[in-house]
Amino acid sequence: MIIARLSAVCLAVGLLAGCASKNEVEAPVALGNFKLGHNIVVADNPQKVPISRNADPKDWDDSLTAALAARLGRYDGDKFFNLGVSVDAYALAPPGIPLVISPKSALVVTATIWDDAAGKKINEKGVQFTVFEGIDGETMLGSGLTRTGAEQMERLSFNAAKRIERWLSENPEWFGLPPKAAVQARAAE
Template identity: 80%
Template sequence: MMIARLSALVLAAALLSACAGPQVVEAPVALGDFKLGLNIVKADNPQKVPISRDADPQDWDDSLTAALQKRLGRYDGDKFYNLGVSVDAYALAPPGIPLVLSPKSALVVTARVWDDAAGKQLNEKGEQFTIFEGVDGETMVGSGLTRTAEQQMEKLSFNAAKRIERWLSDHPEWFGLPPKPKEAFISTK
């Protein structure tokens, strides 16, 4: 009886991990004359949720800088735009008890964008985003059980870069494109 239960658990875990796909980077969106200039990430003193695993601020800097460079560095417009992102808070899920206590990871960042040539910030105040890992075969039972802190940071950074790219695409007028019609604009906060 115990072996049957154990076998069922192993089979369920294998099926769930088969559902987990790689991090997919979609084709670039329309960002007009956007070309990534400075890519500055600051994680000087992020708030850590009490149940979170520890993370070094420099690791957040490195992870998020790399994710933003990979996602936004692929645009080859005619003007440089500088991006400043601060890591405000995070929660990296610790190991829990599957199906009973399976905390998820989250990241809170604030983004600002500047027109490099004009030396002007394009958004009046920073835009804050709350980012989650998302649910896949690995996180269904809690990412603290299936991913290291570094893997959680990488996934959160990937999702943050994707969300910032979507935010930039919501403001095509910043990048020499016509503004989106009011009825077509849907906030994704």
């Protein structure tokens, strides 16, 4: 009985490891005339979840700025848009007890987009996103056991940049494209 359970766990971990993805950047999405101007990250005083590892706010600033530049800097539209992102809260998983206490890492950010030429915000109120590190073969038993705090921060920053990119793509009218509802209506015809 124990051998059957152990075999099932090993099989599940193996399958997850096979499906694991690293920080892969997919092909760019349609963002019309978007070109990243200023990429401003503020991590002055993020809230730390009590069980979290410590992280220097400057490290959050550097990590998230680099992830946003890598993800959004590849668009070559003809109009600059500035992005402001604040790091609101985080949890970097400490080492735990596998399968009993295996905390997960998370990051909460608020994003605002600005039209550079007009000098004004496009979204009047910042939009808050919560992202998680994700589960793969390395983190199945808890990322605190398999990744350093810096590695967790890098993965969370990558996922935050990806989520912000998706948010931008959900608002194509900001970048000179037809609103998403109009595109969906035409596709349904």
